[in-house]
Amino acid sequence: MAEEAAQRTGVTIRELHRIPEFRDVHRLFDDIWHPDPANAPVSVELMIGFAHTGGYVAGAYEGERLVGASVGFLAAGGALHSHVTGAAIGRGIGYALKLHQRAWCLEHDLARITWTFDPLVRRNARFNLVKLGARPTGYAENFYGVMADAINEGDESDRLLMAWRLDEDLEQPPPPPYTVALGVDDEQPVRGRADGPVTLVATPRDIETLRRRDPGAGKAWRLAVRDVLGGLMREGGSVVGFTDAGEYVVTTRQSRQSQ
Template sequence: MTDRPAGSPRSDEHAEAAAEAAGVRIVELSELSGFEEVHRLFDDIWHPGLGDPPISVEMMRALSHAGNYVAGAYQGGRMVGASVAFFGAPPGQVLHSHVTGASVGRGIGFALKLHQRAWALDRGLDRITWTYDPLVRRNAHFNMVKLGARPEEYLPSFYGVMEDAINTGDESDRVLAVWRLSEPRVSAAVRGEPYRPQVPPDAVTALAERDGRPVAGRGDARVALVAVPSDIETLRRADPGAALAWRHAVRDVLGGLMREGARVTGFTGEGHYIVER
């Protein structure tokens, strides 16, 4: 673990405040010992299959040495969160956040993202992208409400079948979240003002939940609401058939709308994507 070297860009005041509120110190990592801590942390979070970690120590070493982003969050001397990102396309504009995880709650993920945002802005970048599972309601809420990011592309079975303890053999559909770092809704979210747009009165339900399973509705309206299950990770273990039904339903409805050019503009407190044509 190393602190930022003298003369390197500092985190902005919002990132520092978020880290203080979460009770962590976030630092960039450049030594093998730090990368090994990240590897152990991610192993504890995801319990990946043998030889299939979210990212290897060697890759973190290479990314860090090439000037990319590898950071850890510490409470005292214990790592409780980490994030790894690399420069994307177009060059000079995008940072792609490959993996971020925290072992406990209390705002550590938010603090890591704000540290990452400050790092990107200091290097002249204007957006950060990452992928996430559209079925995981808490992640959709975090990305869209807490951070002000928006899904901009639906990616079916992006990583193939994943056998870690969280995905349990599910197909790995993802959406590409784009965090436009200086847009007004993002600036407000960074200040602690979550992005909660009003649902238009003409919205219709394109995908609903009934008795734990997805039920398709109308998808031809100007504004459509697409539901996701309350806890897909528990559902995968308790009822794999229902979990697979949700995967295919969200792929068909949300993915279909996005492929047609509809925009995801928000996420409701009841667990619906707001999609506008």
């Protein structure tokens, strides 16, 4: 499955072990995120350490050109924590990298892959929850502090903590009706009702563009999703899906106990 996904995108994925390869990854990530020099996603030295101690550092190559990479380290409980993955958007390279990562974990008797992502980024939410079948295990406010890069500049780094359980059946969303805990009107978040057994929490269509065009609206989304989605999860709610319209599907503890 992993090899087929790579072939469909026209890339070859392999583990990396040499310093020049790690430098290429550092440059690729710099081209993707344009970070402040003090805020690089991962340093060459850390990649050397991760690879040397049994961690995961892999690159996707189109011929001799690096077009995607993923870096992870071993974590407690038989897991790989996928620290950072970056690739060209819209070509399927990121998906091929995740399948390579999954195959690597199974070969090394690891049952889970964990990572974090910004809950406001709709395309990543759909990729993580729908395409991969990972599920959030927690909501962390300002997890990395305020980040200095071209994508996250000026915003607090709230993150969903994700777990991709490689050896378990996936919980599926229950059928409608749902209540809308957070909706959207004219690109602005609109609070609704969070008292139903299954609720929807909306996301902005493109938070990265919205943050640049209207920082106030971006801040409003950050606070609204933090309050609504984070609040539901703190009260025992579970995110079990993501709709085509860009909404998290959240079940309450009471709804699961009654099933």
